[in-house]
Amino acid sequence: MKTFIPYGKQCINKADIDEVVKVLKSDWIMQGPKAKEFEDALAEYCGSKYAVVVSSGTAALHLACLAVGFKKNDEAITTPITFSATSNSVIYAGGKPVFVDIDYETLNIDLQQIIKKINGKTKAIMPVHFAGLPCDMIEIAKIARKNKLIVIEDACQALGAEYRHQGKWYKVGNGKHSDMTTFSFHPVKSITTGEGGAILTNRKDLYEKLLMLRNHGFTKDHKKFVNNKPSNGPWYHEMQYLGYNYRLTDIQSALGISQLKRLDIFTKRREGIANIYNESFKDLKDYVDLPFVPSYAKTNWHLYVIKLKAEDGIEVKRRDIFNYLIKNRIGVQVHYIPVYWHPYYKKLGYKKKTCHMAEDCYSRIFSLPLHPSLRKADIQRVINILTESLRELLR
Ligand SMILES: Cc1ncc(COP(=O)(O)O)c(C=O)c1O
Numbered sequence: 225m226k227t228f229i230p231y232g233k234q235c236i237n238k239a240d241i242d243e244v245v246k247v248l249k250s251d252w253i254m255q256g257p258k259a260k261e262f263e264d265a266l267a268e269y270c271g272s273k274y275a276v277v278v279s280s281g282t283a284a285l286h287l288a289c290l291a292v293g294f295k296k297n298d299e300a301i302t303t304p305i306t307f308s309a310t311s312n313s314v315i316y317a318g319g320k321p322v323f324v325d326i327d328y329e330t331l332n333i334d335l336q337q338i339i340k341k342i343n344g345k346t347k348a349i350m351p352v353h354f355a356g357l358p359c360d361m362i363e364i365a366k367i368a369r370k371n372k373l374i375v376i377e378d379a380c381q382a383l384g385a386e387y388r389h390q391g392k393w394y395k396v397g398n399g400k401h402s403d404m405t406t407f408s409f410h411p412v413k414s415i416t417t418g419e420g421g422a423i424l425t426n427r428k429d430l431y432e433k434l435l436m437l438r439n440h441g442f443t444k445d446h447k448k449f450v451n452n453k454p455s456n457g458p459w460y461h462e463m464q465y466l467g468y469n470y471r472l473t474d475i476q477s478a479l480g481i482s483q484l485k486r487l488d489i490f491t492k493r494r495e496g497i498a499n500i501y502n503e504s505f506k507d508l509k510d511y512v513d514l515p516f517v518p519s520y521a522k523t524n525w526h527l528y529v530i531k532l533k534a535e536d537g538i539e540v541k542r543r544d545i546f547n548y549l550i551k552n553r554i555g556v557q558v559h560y561i562p563v564y565w566h567p568y569y570k571k572l573g574y575k576k577k578t579c580h581m582a583e584d585c586y587s588r589i590f591s592l593p594l595h596p597s598l599r600k601a602d603i604q605r606v607i608n609i610l611t612e613s614l615r616e617l618l619r
Contacts, residue, residue, distance in 0.1 A: 229606060230555040231527075232412030235490060235596040236479075243482040247474050258474035262481050263422070269484060270383075270397030272405070272424040274431035277477060278438055281380040281408025283470040284421035285313035287437045288376045288404045289348075290465075291430050294319030298347040302378075303333040304562035304582045306352040310378045311563050319347065323564050325579040329516040331529065331589070332359045334581070338367060348374040353382035355559070355591075356414070356526030357517060358396050362389050365401035375401070380408035383415060384491045384524040393522070399426035404434075409476075412595070414490055414524050415483035417476035433465070441467030493596040494525035497603055501528055501592065504607045511614040527559055531588040534618055538587045541618060546590055548613040554606055557591045 247258055263275040278284050294300070300314040304323040311321035324337035331354050338349060349368055351359040361377070368375045379385070382396045389401075397405040404427075407413075409420035425431055436443050444461045446452055451462065472480075498515070505514055513531040517523050534541050542558075549556045562582050564574035577583065593606055 226553045226605070228553045228555055229593045229598070229602045230595075231557045231591050231593045233595045233597050234411040234416045235486075236416075237486075239485075240479055240482040243478040244475055247478040250474075253475050254473050255471040255477075256474045258477040258481065259472055262472075262477040262484070265481055265484050266397075266407075266422055267424060269487070270395045270399075270405075270424055272397055272399035273426045274428070275422050275424045276431065276434040276438060277420065277422045277472040277480070278470040279421065279472055280419050280470075281406060281410060281413075281421035282309040282313065283438075283468070284380075284406035284408070284423045285309055285376070285378060286316050287434050287468075287470060288406055288423050289313045289317035289319065290437055291404065291433045292317065292319075292348055292374050292376070294347060297345050299343075299345045300348040300350050300376075301333075301338050301341050301346060302350040303352050303354070304564055304579050305331055305354060305560050305585065306378065306563060307380070307560060308563045308566065309380075310350060310352055311569075314348075314350070320345075321350075321563075322346070323562075323574070323579055323582075325581045326354075326585065328581055328585060330357055330359075330518065331355065331585060332357060335360060335363050335367065338364070342367075342371050342373070346371065346373060348376060350376045350378055352378040352380075353385060353396060354527075355515070355529050356382045356385050356524035357515075358382060358385050358387040358521045358523070360518075360520065361387055361394075361396075361401040362520075368402075374403045377402045377405040379405045380410075380421070381413065381526040382524055383407050383413065384487050385526075386522040388520045397424040399424055403427060404430060409480060409483075414494075414526060415480065415487050417472065417480040417483070420472050420476050420480060437465055437467040438470045439467060440469060441465030490596045491524050494594055497594055497598055498525045498528055500603055501594075501607070505530070505610070508611065508614055511618050525594060527591045528594040529559065529589050529591050531585065532618070533588075542588060542590065544617050545610075545613050548617065549590075549609055552605075552609045552613075554609050555593055558586075558589060559591050560586070562586055 267275040314321040409417040
């Protein structure tokens with residue numbers, strides 16, 4: 225039987241393993257000096273002032289939303305074509321997610337729709353750089369500034385991606401056009417720590433709050449103590465927020481530091497594969513729309529998402545092609561079911577047909593395997609099987 229080709233997968237080498245083993249042999253395996261080193265490396269790579277590493281991308285989003293401080297009925301505008309952790313985090317923090325429609329070409333949130341949904345209750349905008357393609361952060365920052373809104377970038381898929389402003393390229397996470405940016409280090413992401421995540425920011429107030437929230441809401445900084453008495457001993461600390469244990473271990477951080485050193489190589493490799501796909505699928509344009517990259521952006525090619533173009537029976541056709549690929553051991557995926565379609569959101573009162581473009585795109589999309597460990601023969605197999613399936617099933 226042919227080997228299964230997953231849509232995403234980690235890429236671990238001996239250097240990664242050696243770094244992890246060094247930590248395992250040391251005295252310190254929980255969060256400690258390696259985590260700080262990883263934070264400094266992430267902040268430097270992205271060009272931000274501060275980074276806080278946490279136990280997952282979801283934890284990063286949760287803490288970012290807590291740091292914002294949603295009050296009852298405060299709203300956060302986001303996209304339905306995302307992993308549900310984006311909007312779930314708003315709910316964890318006591319806010320209300322408001323879903324707005326997406327742009328067909330980029331599959332990212334539609335800026336005009338954001339503007340239409342802003343009202344007196346809007347507190348934040350949470351753009352998601354879907355598939356690693358940056359949203360137009362310059363315009364989003366302008367909308368936020370004009371309406372005094374917080375911006376949290378969900379860049380869980382976008383470490384290494386860039387956008388251009390006035391002739392200069394900025395790494396996603398640089399912090400100049402938002403308040404906080406979150407990343408995920410899940411194994412299918414651009415780098416991995418097994419599970420893990422980070423929040424990057426240029427704001428010292430948020431940075432300090434995030435550090436506390438990551439560790440039960442504790443502070444040991446006497447300048448911040450509510451009860452700062454001379455009798456306080458060296459053990460004294462205060463819990464000032466209801467925080468969590470969202471710490472990333474030094475074992476994971478050592479892996480992250482080592483992986484980050486190869487991020488640009490990973491991204492180049494992904495880009496190379498995407499170029500091969502683009503070239504090979506040029507003749508299939510009657511059947512599919514290929515990923516679109518606007519001139520202001522460099523995607524990190526986290527996902528290679530194509531859209532079927534058929535007019536009638538699209539859902540059945542997409543299912544048949546999906547099944548054909550799986551039967552041939554090609555690990556396609558669909559990213560994502562519109563979040564508000566899930567039964568939990570339905571129970572909260574969210575209704576189908578609120579974001580027409582998102583729902584239409586959902587019926588057409590699927591993601592092909594794309595990760596640095598793909599071999600030439602794997603790439604060719606994906607190309608052959610997809611071409612065969614489209615020609616056979618969409619004839
Ligand atoms: C857009 C987006 N947001 C949030 C997350 C959550 O990240 P994690 O799986 O590390 O919790 C993911 C990961 O799948 C994601 O793709």
